[in-house]
Amino acid sequence: MLEARQLSVSYSRGQPVLQSVSFTLPAGCLVSIIGPNGAGKSTLIKAMLSLIPHRGRTLFDQQDLHAVARHVAYVQQKSGLDLTFPITVCECVALGRQADANAFGHVRGATEAVAQALAQVEMADFAARPLSQLSGGQLQRVLIARCLVQNAQLLVLDEPFVGIDVQSEAAIMAVLRAQKRAGKTILIVHHDLKTVPDYFDWVVMLNRALIAAGPVATTFTPDNLAATYGLPQPAEKGAPDASAIFH
Numbered sequence: 001m002l003e004a005r006q007l008s009v010s011y012s013r014g015q016p017v018l019q020s021v022s023f024t025l026p027a028g029c030l031v032s033i034i035g036p037n038g039a040g041k042s043t044l045i046k047a048m049l050s051l052i053p054h055r056g057r058t059l060f061d062q063q064d065l066h067a068v069a070r071h072v073a074y075v076q077q078k079s080g081l082d083l084t085f086p087i088t089v090c091e092c093v094a095l096g097r098q099a100d101a102n103a104f105g106h107v108r109g110a111t112e113a114v115a116q117a118l119a120q121v122e123m124a125d126f127a128a129r130p131l132s133q134l135s136g137g138q139l140q141r142v143l144i145a146r147c148l149v150q151n152a153q154l155l156v157l158d159e160p161f162v163g164i165d166v167q168s169e170a171a172i173m174a175v176l177r178a179q180k181r182a183g184k185t186i187l188i189v190h191h192d193l194k195t196v197p198d199y200f201d202w203v204v205m206l207n208r209a210l211i212a213a214g215p216v217a218t219t220f221t222p223d224n225l226a227a228t229y230g231l232p233q234p235a236e237k238g239a240p241d242a243s244a245i246f247h
Ligand SMILES: Nc1ncnc2c1ncn2[C@@H]1O[C@H](COP(=O)(O)OP(=O)(O)OP(=O)(O)O)[C@@H](O)[C@H]1O
Pocket: 011, 012, 017, 035, 036, 037, 038, 039, 040, 041, 042, 043, 044
């Protein structure tokens, strides 16, 4: 179980960008965090992972998440990556096992784990390629492979589908669904509202404060969408259908 308790963030002395966000998610499901640009989605996951100063707590199986960071894999937005760093695909994926290195920097079984993870994301042929020479979709698959070798219980991905084609997206979703079947919890910042019902079991709807969190079937409603994206409520006279934001 993943539990956010009253998470608040202020980057400066101004208005908080995240206001007392609380929710509880079951383990072993695929969860999307949705909301408009600037809603605080990336801020929320950084606060949950204790990567930025914040108030509140995040618990994973009743333990503080930062105390069990070993069990968490995080893929930040692509825009935050330094692609000039000289590293190959294979080396990048192996970094996922670095926490298991012995005093000489050797990780037992790492070579096999890296090869297996690259095969899972269909990137085995790119093992020796510099990271800087990958397309956006290929890079995303490699970053997912790095998560896989970590064998984490919780995977947190910030906008993994931005700028990638449908084939790469389908390949990544297949890998993430397999992770879910293996009991992993997967939290994804997501923008494509059309795919939410198909991809995810649970949804967290955010606009600086929590609008709603729960199973997609009961939570991803026109009313909650209107509240999240600041549209008139569907029941209001002459209001546009909230499903219009799908287009
Ligand atoms: N390091 C920072 N310093 C100051 N303000 C920041 C910082 N990072 C984010 N913000 C501000 O906090 C707010 C929330 O940003 P955040 O990146 O969490 O939103 P988001 O929902 O992930 O947006 P997007 O969908 O555009 O990626 C925005 O107004 C943003 O400008």
